Amino acid sequence: MNEFLQTMLSFPTLVWSVIFAFCIVYWLLAVTGLVHHDHAHIEAGSGHVDGHFHADGHAHHDHAESAGLLARLRLDGVPIMVVVTLLSFWAWVVTYFVQLLVLSRLPSGISAGLGVLTLLGALIPALPMTMLLVQPARALFAKLNPPETRPALGSVGTVTTPSVDELSGMASFADGGAGLLLQVRAQPSNRFKRGQRVVLLEYNAANNTYFVVAEDEFNA
Structure with a gap:
């Protein structure tokens, strides 16, 4: 027991011990209702972030970048705290x-x-293990969340990622509520930049x- 505690409280294990302990406390408080458990998550495949967008443009940009990163890592479709807990x-x-066997x-x-190398390098095996567990969890959280209301074709939105091309890109669209952050694609000959207004076409x-196509092209 002493060896376990000594290893757990030694660097670099201590850093992840603190982060994982924080996650445990969070979930305990969420279960008891002492903290509000936000079910905000990145919608699998769509990049849709459940939850309200902030008026601050920087916060909106952070949502877009986070959504895109989690989608690329296949960690979307579950609450963000689930990802943090599994990863830690x-x-x-x-x-x-x-630490126990080598350091x-x-x-x-x-x-x-x-x-220091171990502290950061631990994320390399931790990431695929987290991805492996997130996959079956998607189905569970899909049942816990209502079906997504898809925006109407012809809706106008704003590019939120550095660019949109035929392979990647995201844009935000108003839906009368929290707003939608969607994966969008353009023709190979087109490339839209952050802040450009685009229209859902197909x-x-x-x-x-x-x-999507440019709003000017759509209205022409």
């Missing part, structure tokens, strides 16, 4: 055993340097994306 748990497991047996100077059910 697996990173903690990796750092714990590296604790090395001179302090060497172990400190390798500890929905691709195969990959849950929307084909």
Whole structure:
């Protein structure tokens, strides 16, 4: 028991111990109702963020970047805190055993340097393990959330990612409520930049994306 505590409270394991402990406390408080459990999540495949957009443009941009990153990593479709909890748990497991079996047996100077590498490197195996567990959890959270109301074709939105082309891109659209953040695509010959206004022209059910054109072109 002493060895367990010593390893858990030693660098670099301590960092992930604190993060994972915070996640546990969060979920305990959420269960007891002492904190509001926000079910905000990134909609699988669509980049739709449940929750209100802030009036601050920087906050809106952060939502877009976070949605795009989680979608690319296939960590969308579940509450963000689920992703953080799983990621911190697996990173903690990796750092714990590296500290126990390797770093604790090395001179302090060497172990400190390798500890920094271990702290960050733990994310490499933790990420695929988290992705593996998120996949089956998507179905559960899909049942807990109402079906998405799709925006009408012809809706006008604003590009939120650095660019939109035939392979990637996201744009925000008003829906009379919280707003939608959708995966959009353009023709190979077109490339839209952040802030440009685009119009939904066609929905691709195969990959849950929307084909868009420039608002000026649509109105021409």
